[in-house]
Amino acid sequence: MGDRNFRWFFLARAITMITGSMSSIALAFAVLEIDNHPVSLSLVLTAFTVANVVFVLFGGVVADRLPRALVIQACYVLDLLSIGTIAYLLFTHTATIPVMVALAAVNGASTAFVLPAMQGIIPQLTRPETLQQANAMLSFVRSAVTIGGPVIAGILVTTAGPAWAMVVQLIGWLSAIPILAMVKLPPPVGDGRFSLFADLRIGWTEFWSRSWLYAVVLAFMIMNAIHVGAWGVVGPYIAKNDERLGIAGWGWVVSAEGVGVLLMTLVLMWFPLRRPLRMGMIGISLFAIPLTMLGAHPAVVLVAIAALLAGAGAEVFSTGWSVAMMENIPTDKLSRVSSYDMLGSFVVMPIGTLVYGWLITRADPAVVLVTSGILYAVIAVGTAFVPSVWRMGRVEAATVSH
Numbered sequence: 491m492g493d494r495n496f497r498w499f500f501l502a503r504a505i506t507m508i509t510g511s512m513s514s515i516a517l518a519f520a521v522l523e524i525d526n527h528p529v530s531l532s533l534v535l536t537a538f539t540v541a542n543v544v545f546v547l548f549g550g551v552v553a554d555r556l557p558r559a560l561v562i563q564a565c566y567v568l569d570l571l572s573i574g575t576i577a578y579l580l581f582t583h584t585a586t587i588p589v590m591v592a593l594a595a596v597n598g599a600s601t602a603f604v605l606p607a608m609q610g611i612i613p614q615l616t617r618p619e620t621l622q623q624a625n626a627m628l629s630f631v632r633s634a635v636t637i638g639g640p641v642i643a644g645i646l647v648t649t650a651g652p653a654w655a656m657v658v659q660l661i662g663w664l665s666a667i668p669i670l671a672m673v674k675l676p677p678p679v680g681d682g683r684f685s686l687f688a689d690l691r692i693g694w695t696e697f698w699s700r701s702w703l704y705a706v707v708l709a710f711m712i713m714n715a716i717h718v719g720a721w722g723v724v725g726p727y728i729a730k731n732d733e734r735l736g737i738a739g740w741g742w743v744v745s746a747e748g749v750g751v752l753l754m755t756l757v758l759m760w761f762p763l764r765r766p767l768r769m770g771m772i773g774i775s776l777f778a779i780p781l782t783m784l785g786a787h788p789a790v791v792l793v794a795i796a797a798l799l800a801g802a803g804a805e806v807f808s809t810g811w812s813v814a815m816m817e818n819i820p821t822d823k824l825s826r827v828s829s830y831d832m833l834g835s836f837v838v839m840p841i842g843t844l845v846y847g848w849l850i851t852r853a854d855p856a857v858v859l860v861t862s863g864i865l866y867a868v869i870a871v872g873t874a875f876v877p878s879v880w881r882m883g884r885v886e887a888a889t890v891s892h
Contacts, residue, residue, distance in 0.1 A: 550829025
């Protein structure tokens with residue numbers, strides 16, 4: 491991976507992943523500190539996701555039409571303002587749930603522009619034969635920081651408070667903005683004219699012409715709703731209220747998932763995925779194990795071991811999916827197609843957070859989690875057997891031995 495542009499991008503991305511690795515846990519427990527009720531947490535998470543869904547298609551068009559590094563920089567400036575405000579409110583003990591909901595929505599809107607730009611920029615920075623390595627390297631950093639980040643966040647939240655994790659994230663974003671300015675890319679392909687609906691129509695045609703693409707997205711429409719609801723809402727709630735797990739224990743569980751991702755990235759740097767979607771869907775189905783264990787017996791060690799396996803499987807899917815998209819979608823349309831992928835994958839997530847916040851006030855959380863785990867596994871494995879998913883191979887140029 492010797493390309494100068496990729497090195498600058500990789501450095502900026504690594505800094506933001508390192509400093510932002512504690513923010514999700516810090517935000518969850520900041521909300522529960524304001525109001526210890528699962529519905530409050532679900533409202534904040536829902537606000538983030540709704541804003542993401544509303545803006546993601548427009549974000550894909552912008553990322554295909556403007557320099558992608560510039561789009562990411564602009565969004566980081568917006569993140570600085572919203573995250574800084576959250577930190578200030580937490581430090582001054584003036585944060586309220588409505589304000590947290592509004593600021594989460596700002597972060598969600600920003601992410602709607604960042605993610606399509608991130609997806610589209612990587613093929614511009616790498617050669618086809620190193621595409622899997624590039625994605626694995628980024629996943630390596632992501633998993634490495636999630637091993638230590640959640641544990642540090644758990645300790646930091648219980649000792650100094652969640653606001654300090656937000657300060658760390660601010661430092662990272664401030665550092666990443668000038669580094670991204672070093673990434674030099676060719677101008678976006680096109681005639682310079684901007685037509686939102688025409689560009690969206692082109693992206694939709696590219697998306698719907700590939701059955702493997704919409705089959706996986708439809709599956710994740712439900713799977714992500716289960717993930718954010720069961721893992722993102724019920725998980726922290728159980729951690730805070732069940733002494734077998736606890737806040738610090740939840741940090742260890744999330745970190746174990748990162749260990750699994752980390753180990754698998756090392757494997758994927760050397761061994762190409764010949765059937766990226768088939769193996770990816772089987773791998774992602776392993777998330778059903780910690781989800782079920784969280785409901786059946788939320789002991790730290792058992793759930794952490796299950797999370798480690800799930801993390802390894804999730805990385806197989808993540809790398810396989812990214813490679814399949816980047817090898818089979820034209821680069822000048824990749825951000826738009828990715829935005830449809832994100833829209834389909836995210837659109838039901840707000841319902842998931844709200845439904846699970848309501849479910850655990852009406853039903854036994856253990857039954858909810860075990861049932862969710864079974865459903866998750868059935869959907870994931872079933873999608874692997876869709877013919878176009880099962881048969882998907884690698885573009886020949888990218889399967890050259892590294």
